[in-house]
Amino acid sequence: MRAIQLLAWIVALGMFLLPWLRRRALSNDRAVPPPTDELVKDPVCQTYVARSRAVSRQGPEGPRYFCSDACARRDA
Ligand SMILES: [Zn+2]
Numbered sequence: 001m002r003a004i005q006l007l008a009w010i011v012a013l014g015m016f017l018l019p020w021l022r023r024r025a026l027s028n029d030r031a032v033p034p035p036t037d038e039l040v041k042d043p044v045c046q047t048y049v050a051r052s053r054a055v056s057r058q059g060p061e062g063p064r065y066f067c068s069d070a071c072a073r074r075d076a
Pocket of ligand 1: 042044045046047066067068071
């Protein structure tokens with residue numbers, strides 16, 4: 001009788017803990033940062049630069065990215 005009570009307790013604990021563990025696993029997956037540092041193409045010299053290191057200028061169709069200030073100035 002005692003063993004059955006213990007088993008029921010373990011099952012109840014498992015049913016309570018499993019969704020919690022699954023939520024933790026999912027939130028850990030989401031914590032992995034997406035690759036935001038993509039390569040952008042300099043329209044002046046056609047060089048690819050990481051967006052975080054690129055020189056950005058606001059153009060008519062959105063931001064434009066250049067490898068250097070010199071290229072940004074050459075963009076008409
Ligand atoms: Zn350039």
